[in-house]
Amino acid sequence: MEARKRQHVVLFPYLAHGHINPFLALAELLARRHADLTVNVVNTHFNIQNINASFPPPxxxxxxxxxxxxxxxxxxxxxxxxxxxxxxxVQHIPAFTLACNSLQPAFEQLIEEITEEDGRPPLCIIADFFFPWTASVAHRLGVFHSIYITGGAYGMAVYFSLWTHLPHRQTAADEIPLTDFPGVLIHRSHLPKQLLDADGSEPRSVYIKDMLSRWSDADAMLINTVEEMETTGLQMLRKVVPVPIWPIGPLLISSPYTPNADKDGIFEWLDSKSPASVLYISFGSQNSITASQMMELAVGLEASGVQFVWAIRPPVEFDQKGDFKAEWLPEKFEERMREQGTGMVVHGWAPQLEILSHASTGAFLSHCGWNSVLESLRRGVPIIGWPLAAEQSPNAKMLEEELGVCVEVARGNMESSKAERKVVERVVREVMGGGERAKEIRRRVEEVRELMNAAWKEGVGSSFRGLEDFLRAAVSNSTRASKVEGRRTHGESESHGWTSV
Structure with missing residues (x-):
């Protein structure tokens, strides 16, 4: 019997590191589990070169x-x-977001090329939530289409509701009720500057509202979370997005490429520390805090006496690619921390997943971007939250109030955003100490970690079954489309069914 012909799936992430990596993790998952699939990861030439550099063969x-x-x-x-x-x-972000839509003609041409090469359309197109227009490309060819949410369910549901209805424009109160979710209140300080300034008429609001309304054009939605971990958030998201939603998380990938020359020094330092004694600090690859906040954080850290590794970038109001100035930290702070063996300041990139996996790492002071959240919880590391942008504040709220795995220490990086050294000192000691609060947080983190592990248990885990159900739906759509077009025999259509994922 002729061997089964490989079928294509197409993955198209947004042009950002925090989106590309979850897509690569999904690509690897599909490729490992299905020898019959060719997984096409699509992006701009520049970003494809970066992927090749970060993930060199094999x-x-x-x-x-x-x-x-x-x-x-x-x-x-x-x-x-x-x-x-x-x-x-920052001033060019709206233009960049709109410019990404110019990729549509080239993307359509690529799908046509794959269809011509293979003699049939791809099995499915899985696109970033920033690219809902890909649904029209898919449906013209009868291809199953899914949006892939690389964030969490609660954060994205709140993000959806806030941008769709702009409820902060309808009240002067600090506690803002969400139109879609009665009983859910979001504090005004949770809103990033772009949302606070939005009135619904400016280009950014128009673009985002249109994007969100087009999510329902998809046939399905995949999301990088765990059903049992985000029950409430998934209920909220399913209320506002009328397509099947399948959680398939946690999906994580770590680049083998390490651009930081001092990686060995970081781990030699960590190796010298006691288990769970070091606080890792990072605000992600795309953001930073203000100069005054940076000073407060440094003073509070030193007062806490807790050991730390801090992946640091210039303050948000300065050139993020420029040189770091000593004046942004207390006098001789780096030298003093190094001499005392208390802290290591890493300028620029740090191997985050490996640091979080190290036995000496006891907590993560994080901006609560979803990739960082999953990496931390998957490694059993509690979170100290300092959300800055996008849906990070709702993420922190859910992590603290619903899961009990996080304590917020500050919020935002606007001129009006405050950070207090005394609060930093107290929260860091509380989470890193051996008191009852710290023990309870670690207990809750371990429970969530177990939920994450169970989600991919062969045959029965919720994420395992979510991916299986998604692929069954894609195959069913492909079979129906083939019958309608009369381009496939009964035997050929049967050859692409899966009994397990």
């Missing part, structure tokens, strides 16, 4: 193919190096 499975699309930032009035979100100056 890091990715042989059935994962990287496909590039042309993109010229300068053609859209952007700085010439604005090829990905982290390189885009």
């Amino acid at each position: 890091s990715l499975s042989s059935s994962v193919r990287l496909r590039s699309l042309p993109f010229s930032p300068a053609a859209h009035g952007l700085p010439p190096d604005a090829h990905h979100f982290a390189a885009v100056p």
Whole structure:
């Protein structure tokens, strides 16, 4: 009997590191579990080059193919190096987001090329939630289409409701009720600056509201979370997005490429510390806190006496690619921490997943971006929350109030956002100490970690079954489309069914 012909799936992440990595994790998962699939990861030429550099062969499975699309930032009035979100100056973010829509013609052409090469359309297209227009491309060819949410359910449901209805414009109160979710209140300070300034008429609001309304054009939604971990958040998201939603998390991937020359020094230092005694601090790859907040954090850390590794970047109001100035920290802070063996300040990139996996890491002071949340909880590390942007504040709220795995220490990085050294000192000691609060947080973290592990238990885990159900739906759609077009025999259509994932 002729061997089964491989079938293509297409994955298209947004042009940002925090989106590309969860897509690569999904690509690897599909490739490992299904020898019959060719997984095409699509992005701009620049970002595909970066993926190749970060995951040099044979890091990715042989059935994962990287496909590039042309993109010229300068053609859209952007700085010439604005090829990905982290390189885009704040004032250019709306233009960059709109410029990404220019990828549609090239993406359509790529799908047509894959269809011509294979003699049939892809099994499914899985696109970033920033690219809902890909549904129209898929449906023209009868291809199953899914949005992939790389964030958490609660945070994205709140994000959806806030941008759709702008409820902060309808009340002067600090506690803002959400139109879609009676009983859910969001404090005004949870709102990032872009949302606070939105009135519904400016281009950013129009774009985001249109994007959110088009999520329902998809046939399905995948989300990088765990059913048992985010029961409330998933109920909320399912209320506002009328398509099947399948949680398939946690999906994580770590690059084998390590651009920091002092990686060995970091782990030598960590190796010298006691278990769970070090606080890891990072605000992500795309953001930072203000200079005054940085000073308060440093003073509070030193007063706490807790050992730390701090992946640091220039304050948010300065050039993020520029040199770091000693004046942004207390006098001789780095030298003093190094001499005392109390702290290590790492400028720029740090191997986050490996640091969180180290036995000496006891907590993570984080911006509560969803990838960082999953990495921390998957490694059993409690979180000290300092959310800055997007849906990070709702993430922190859910982690603290519903899961009990986080304590918020500060919020935001606007001019009005405050950080207090005394609060830093207290919270860091509370989470890193051996008191009852710390023990309870660690107990809750371990419970969540067990839920994450159970989600991928072969045959019965909720994420295992979620991916299985998703693929069954895609195969069923493919079979129906083939019958309608009369392009496949009964035997051929049967050859692409799966009994397990």
